[in-house]
Amino acid sequence: MKPTVHDIARSAGVSLATVDRVLNGRPGVRRVTRQKVEGAIVALGYVRDVAAANLAKGRTYGFTFILPGNDNSFMIGLADEVRTAMARSIPERTHIRIVDVPPFDPAALVAALEAVLEAPPSGVAFVAIDSPEVRAMTARLAAAGIPTVTLVSDIPDSGRDHYAGIDNIAAGRTAASLMGRFLGRRPATVAVLAGSMLVRDHRERLEGFSTVIREAFPEIVILPVLEGRDDPALAEMLIAEALRQNPQIGGMYSLGAGNRGLIRALATIERGERPLVIAHELTTSTRTALAGGLIDAVLNQDAGHEVRSAIRVLKAKADGLPVLAAQERIRIDIFLKDNLP
Amino acid sequence: MKPTVHDIARSAGVSLATVDRVLNGRPGVRRVTRQKVEGAIVALGYVRDVAAANLAKGRTYGFTFILPGNDNSFMIGLADEVRTAMARSIPERTHIRIVDVPPFDPAALVAALEAVLEAPPSGVAFVAIDSPEVRAMTARLAAAGIPTVTLVSDIPDSGRDHYAGIDNIAAGRTAASLMGRFLGRRPATVAVLAGSMLVRDHRERLEGFSTVIREAFPEIVILPVLEGRDDPALAEMLIAEALRQNPQIGGMYSLGAGNRGLIRALATIERGERPLVIAHELTTSTRTALAGGLIDAVLNQDAGHEVRSAIRVLKAKADGLPVLAAQERIRIDIFLKDNLP
DNA sequence: GAATTTCTGATTTACGTACCTCAAAAACTG
DNA sequence: CAGTTTTTGAGGTACGTAAATCAGAAATTC
Known part of the structure; x- marks a missing residue:
């Protein structure tokens, strides 16, 4: 017994x-x-029987999710998943609060994290920006004993307890591998569309992508990176401009968000002339583009899994319990039009 | 409140x-x-506060896992995952029993399921074999009110409550798509190695694979299916024989287990002559072969996820609670050597 | 309308833990 | 050693539900 x-x-x-x-x-x-x-x-x-303890304590876990107020589908979807999790609050004894911050703005993120210290919750999850101030602020949260989880984009050596997101270097490498193999060893020029080099996930994807292209597919030339700030309109403009300057572009790797704009630009190209396109994040638009042949492969991170994982980990940390590493590893989903869920 | x-x-x-x-x-x-x-x-x-109710009842969930006593790495890994779950029994209030049955043997599976009825547990999970007797037996379990989950291989229209496994038609389609694109529209002959056409998952993978090859890659010819019964020794023999008869084989799709044998056969081929190989299930041997370039892509289902999902679903069914469909969808992992975890 | 059966209420104990109070014991202090 | 402080014990209540008992009320039967 x-x-x-x-x-x-x-x-x-x-x-x-x-x-x-x-x-x-x-x-x-x-x-x-x-x-x-x-x-x-x-x-x-x-x-300790956590269930009985929580019953006795009448405990509820208060969690704060700090999310960038981006207007791209992925971030909207992420926020939706957090809201879905809020709907399960009662049986899961959680009380989740969402805090919106301007995107790509380290100072705003720091301010939001600082505000958290006023009335410390049981845990904090946030989409990290890789800057010294954010790192220092995260360390302060850790020092204050508040469990922290980074979502989607990480900030290592900051004292954060866990990262709920994919291995972005591996994602970039995978994109490069698919690109190289799909192109079939023919010399080609490839454009890369990123959101911002300020966030670690985008930098890492680019790094992984460049490395594999360089090492395994030397016949491929990568054009200078386009920074679309995850903004569909800006992305469309940048891609259109790039296509004008380099009509012979054979491949595109969109490693950030704002794919609606990319897809609009792609749609203007004639069928036979279209480049091979690999994008990130399965959204309504990328799904349609994948099914329709405008995009050839989509690498995805499951926002729902990330949110649920973040909550599980924050709970475990709040209770001083170990986390099941295998369960919390967020995987890189690769979608072709044949395995769309 | x-x-x-x-x-x-x-x-x-x-x-x-x-x-x-x-x-x-x-x-x-x-x-x-x-x-x-x-x-x-x-x-x-x-x-109802399930935690409080379970506390009051002193309830433990008794689950029976019926697993084929296969000697391939995947099934061994699956059993290991169940044992890992057993280690978490105390806090999770579960009591899991593993029952071994001979592989590919409908009668044995029926007997094992029947035995379950003697002392009905809170739920049963089993690797289904697609036969009328198994279907009928599953219906009897359902009629007896025992929640049932099929693992890895499904048996639809049987009254089972849930299937914890991948969409095998999509998996086969994805394999075909990768095969076709990697081969780069060159005419090629492709060999298919299966375990047994008796299990639904293998049949469905073949179906998906054949369909996409036929529709999208007519330049590819598929050789008659080899049935290796998930046995490494038999698989090795069959592949070696196939290579002897068709030295020009350009691709191989191994949709079952027993990949150790396949890999041994592949190792005998000279580097430049090797076919493109896509296999299922990430095990020690397929992982090594992928890293070493003997295999080009591995489609995987995460056994750990399947087991944890099965347990979650059985618990929910036992409590009459709804399941979170998004959480329980088992995904097809695609591994290239660049995104090996 | 009395006897019987079927419902319903009131109350209690239990699950494993948290948290509180009060008294008693033990350990220190000078 | 007396006085003070610290440590410990004993006991209770609570959390939300399950499960049980027993008395009383209501409905049904004859």
Whole structure:
């Protein structure tokens, strides 16, 4: 039978109250007694029944999600997933708050994180921007004991507890591999459309992509990166301009958002002349473009999984419980038109 | 505030005991009273606190996993994942039992399912074989009110509650698409290695593969299917023989298990002469072969996800709760050597 | 209308933990 | 050693639900 606090009390030869003091780090226990109790806990293999504890505490987990107020489908979808998770609040004992911040704005993100410290929640999830100020602020949250999870874009060495997102270097490498193999070893020119080099995920995708192209597909030439700031209108303009200057473009890698604009630009090209296109994030528009042959492959990260994973991890951290690494690894989905869900 | 049984009792003007009788389907409540209570439940939006209920009941979910005693890495890995889940039994209130059955043996599977009826558990998960007897037996389990989940291979129209596995038609289509595009529109001969046409997953993969090749890549010729029964030794022999008869084979699709044998056969071919190979399931051997260039792409289903999903679904069914479809969809992972985890 | 059966209410205990109070014991202080 | 402080024990209540008992009310039967 699963050991309970009563078993520990008996086994350690102390009262229930003392066990409770030790378990919940309350004062008023001599060192020796504390060690006796801890010994019994280890010996019996006691693990606190989180369900019962939460029931007794009437606990609810307060989580804050800080999301960039981007108008691209992916970020809108991400926010939707958070809202979907909010709908499950009651049975999951969570209370989620969404905070919107301007996109690609480190100062705004820092301010939002700082505001969190006023009334510390049980955990914070945010889409990181890779800047020293954000890193320092994240470290302050960690120092304050607030569990933190980065979503979609990471900021390593910041003290954040977990990153709920894909391996973006691998994503870039995969895109390059698909691009190279689909192009079939013919010399070609490839354009790259990014959102901003300010966010780590975009930088890493580019890095992975460039590396593999250079090493494995030297016949492919990469044009200077276009920065579309995840904005459909800007992306459309940049792509149209690039096509005008380099009509012979054989491939395109869109590693950020704003694909609606890219697709509009692609639609103007004649069927036989269209470049091979690999984009990120499965949205309504990329899905349609994939099914219609305008896009050849889409690399995707499942926003729903990321949100659910972030919540699971924040809960675990708040309870001091270990996380199931295998379960929380966010995978790079590769969609061709044949495996669209 | 979340409504409790007390609120319902007050709102319906009945006692706690009556609410309990209604909630737990106990006898001794007049129709009118029952309807009054049910009305209050709906009006207040009451949802039973499963954690508290399980605490009160001292409930543990007893689940039976029926797995084929195959000696291929995938099935061994699947069993390992179930054992890993067993390690989490205590906090998750589960009690999992594994039952081994001979592979590809409908009668044995039926017997194992029948045995389950003796001491009905809270749920059953099994790797289905597509035969009328298994279908009938599954229907009997459903009739007995035992939640059932098929793992890896499905058996539709059997009354099973859920299928924890990938869309195998889509998997086959995806394999064909990758094959066709990687081969670059050159006429080629392709060999297909399956395990057994007795299991639905293999049949469906072949179906998806053949369809796309026929429709989109008519320049590719598919050789008659080799049935390796998921046995490495047999697979090796069949592939070696096929290569002898058709030295010009340009591609291979291994849609079942037993890839250790396939890889051994491939290793005997000289570097420049090797066919393009797409295989299923990421195991130690396919991973090594992928990294080493013997295999070009691996389609994978995450056994860990399947097992965890099966458990979540069985729990939900046992509690009469809805399942989160998006969370339980098992995805087709596509691995190139660039995105190996 | 009395006897019987079927419902319903009131109350209690339990699950495993948290948190509180009060008294008693033990350990220190000077 | 008395006085003070710290540590410990014993006990209770609570969380939301399940499950049980028993008495009383209502409906049904004859």
